[in-house]
Amino acid sequence: MEPSAGKLSFLRNVVVRLLLFGLFIVIVRFAYVITLAGESCTIGDFCFFSPSLNLAVPGTRSAALAVRAAASSGSAAVPERYASKDWINGVRFYSSYFQDLIAGGFLSPAAKSLCVETPTGRDVLGLREIGVTDAVGISRKASRPLVMSGEGTRIPFANGTFDFVFAGEGALERSPLPAEFAAEIARTLKPEGFAAFHVKANDTYSFNSFVDLFNFCCNVVKINDVIGFDSSMSHVREIVVKKERYGIYSHSNSISNGKCSVPEYKRKLVRNAEALIEEEPLKPWITLKKNVKNIRYLSSMVDISFKDRYVYVDVGARSYGSSIASWFRKQYPKQNKTFHVYAIEADKTFHQEYGLKKGVTLLPYAAWVRNESLVFEINHGPGEKVQGKGRGMGRIQPMQSSGGFDGVEVEKIPGFDFADWLKNTVSKNDFVVMKMDVEGTEFDLIPRLFETGAICLVDEIFLECHYNRWQRCCPGQRSPKYEKTYDQCLQLFTSLRQSGVLVHQWF
Numbered sequence: 001m002e003p004s005a006g007k008l009s010f011l012r013n014v015v016v017r018l019l020l021f022g023l024f025i026v027i028v029r030f031a032y033v034i035t036l037a038g039e040s041c042t043i044g045d046f047c048f049f050s051p052s053l054n055l056a057v058p059g060t061r062s063a064a065l066a067v068r069a070a071a072s073s074g075s076a077a078v079p080e081r082y083a084s085k086d087w088i089n090g091v092r093f094y095s096s097y098f099q100d101l102i103a104g105g106f107l108s109p110a111a112k113s114l115c116v117e118t119p120t121g122r123d124v125l126g127l128r129e130i131g132v133t134d135a136v137g138i139s140r141k142a143s144r145p146l147v148m149s150g151e152g153t154r155i156p157f158a159n160g161t162f163d164f165v166f167a168g169e170g171a172l173e174r175s176p177l178p179a180e181f182a183a184e185i186a187r188t189l190k191p192e193g194f195a196a197f198h199v200k201a202n203d204t205y206s207f208n209s210f211v212d213l214f215n216f217c218c219n220v221v222k223i224n225d226v227i228g229f230d231s232s233m234s235h236v237r238e239i240v241v242k243k244e245r246y247g248i249y250s251h252s253n254s255i256s257n258g259k260c261s262v263p264e265y266k267r268k269l270v271r272n273a274e275a276l277i278e279e280e281p282l283k284p285w286i287t288l289k290k291n292v293k294n295i296r297y298l299s300s301m302v303d304i305s306f307k308d309r310y311v312y313v314d315v316g317a318r319s320y321g322s323s324i325a326s327w328f329r330k331q332y333p334k335q336n337k338t339f340h341v342y343a344i345e346a347d348k349t350f351h352q353e354y355g356l357k358k359g360v361t362l363l364p365y366a367a368w369v370r371n372e373s374l375v376f377e378i379n380h381g382p383g384e385k386v387q388g389k390g391r392g393m394g395r396i397q398p399m400q401s402s403g404g405f406d407g408v409e410v411e412k413i414p415g416f417d418f419a420d421w422l423k424n425t426v427s428k429n430d431f432v433v434m435k436m437d438v439e440g441t442e443f444d445l446i447p448r449l450f451e452t453g454a455i456c457l458v459d460e461i462f463l464e465c466h467y468n469r470w471q472r473c474c475p476g477q478r479s480p481k482y483e484k485t486y487d488q489c490l491q492l493f494t495s496l497r498q499s500g501v502l503v504h505q506w507f
């Protein structure tokens with residue numbers, strides 16, 4: 001019996017030592033997490049087993065990789081998240097998506113990779129799962145071990161760091177500064193590196209905006225529509241761009257030489273716009289006002305993401321409340337974008353109130369076809385106070401022809417070359433909406449916009465055309481204020497639309 005008793009105590013010894021060793025490891029690990037990693041170690045996240053076990057995504061190729069990745073960096077993430085359906089579906093979706101990119105030659109397992117604005121890091125894990133191990137994510141709020149802190153518009157990496165950058169879940173279109181976002185991706189990408197985007201917008205207008213946004217660095221090399229993995233993005237458009245080694249110098253749509261033609265995809269939109277009113281209205285003050293309800297706004301037909309800036313130009317703005325506040329701010333569909341407003345108004349009466357308005361630039365001049373002084377009539381509606389609300393800017397004329405204004409109060413004002421200003425102020429990467437109500441001067445300004453090519457910078461125009469309309473006050477009498485006829489106005493609208501400009505009849 002001696003030998004067997006010795007064997008037993010030996011075994012007991014081994015078991016006790018193993019247990020002690022196990023306990024030792026746990027304590028050391030705990031101490032490490034608390035002291036060195038500086039993160040609290042909750043019961044649910046016992047730093048050793050839970051996150052790693054839950055990270056294993058059923059059905060993906062190498063869950064072990066994820067386990068090691070997570071365990072080795074002492075994750076403080078809430079483990080339940082890794083077990084959720086959302087998480088698992090997302091990681092699966094991205095794994096299979098990135099596998100396709102590898103097959104297509106846009107990504108390699110050795111690629112140093114970045115996922116931008118990824119709050120959860122599912123895409124990062126998706127990359128690691130298929131063997132792209134050198135992958136990390138950035139998001140405003142870090143979520144270790146997969147995601148560190150950083151923003152798309154300020155990527156915390158040096159120039160030319162990555163072979164592959166991914167921006168999923170509509171991150172680019174959600175960004176308030178898509179141009180900065182694009183510039184940062186181009187900056188951190190190595191020459192001939194690839195960037196892939198998942199966006200919601202899938203219309204032609206937004207695709208062209210996207211192409212223009214990356215025009216400075218990159219070419220689109222792949223575009224594909226796929227089904228997404230959750231309801232927030234049921235349709236996903238994937239776009240892959242390649243950073244060109246020597247940059248891109250062609251600016252085929254440049255208008256610096258004056259001429260431009262509206263591209264076909266914009267012409268198509270014009271065909272979807274509301275019909276023009278062909279018959280001269282007998283009660284224009286009703287018909288034209290009602291017509292506003294029929295307007296098909298550009299931003300209700302297409303996605304306006306991927307633009308550099310969003311700009312509203314109100315030519316003949318009058319008081320802040322008259323169209324900027326009451327219509328543009330309230331009714332124009334802005335898709336959550338912040339617009340900068342340029343108010344062009346020569347009448348001094350209205351200037352003071354613009355002083356305090358945020359996001360509004362007042363140009364206290366008259367929009368004209370060149371830089372020169374003008375005179376304009378001051379309209380006094382019948383029975384209205386001279387300095388009151390009814391005061392509006394009347395017809396403007398160059399100084400030399402001011403002789404025709406017998407008996408009408410006139411004022412001298414500076415006029416400026418509006419088309420020239422527009423070309424210096426906005427670019428074709430901006431989204432530009434314009435309202436024009438200039439008391440007949442539209443017959444000078446619109447042709448000038450065509451001549452200079454500035455018309456191609458405007459996405460949508462709301463134009464009030466001034467003609468000898470039937471008057472409300474005096475049945476059977478036309479307004480003596482304007483010489484043009486309704487037909488001439490209709491011609492102006494028709495020619496604008498035929499040239500591909502989305503113009504609406506304003507009142």
Ligand SMILES: *[C@@H]1O[C@H](CO)[C@@H](O)[C@H](O)[C@H]1NC(C)=O
Pocket residue numbers: 159187
């Ligand atoms: C990084 O790239 C940006 C833009 O491409 C450039 O302006 C900057 O000078 C570069 N910085 C360095 C350190 O090369």
Ligand SMILES: *[C@@H]1O[C@H](CO)[C@@H](O)[C@H](O)[C@H]1NC(C)=O
Pocket residue numbers: 200202225226235
């Ligand atoms: C574009 O997206 C909409 C919904 O956002 C969807 O109904 C439509 O089928 C998509 N078109 C394509 C070509 O995927």
Ligand SMILES: *[C@@H]1O[C@H](CO)[C@@H](O)[C@H](O)[C@H]1NC(C)=O
Pocket residue numbers: 336
């Ligand atoms: C609009 O922006 C606000 C704040 O930036 C955000 O909370 C909201 O969800 C956005 N709405 C849409 C439709 O994108």
Ligand SMILES: *[C@@H]1O[C@H](CO)[C@@H](O)[C@H](O)[C@H]1NC(C)=O
Pocket residue numbers: 371416417420
């Ligand atoms: C008109 O005047 C503005 C402001 O002084 C100036 O910037 C612009 O170049 C002038 N335009 C032309 C065509 O002379």
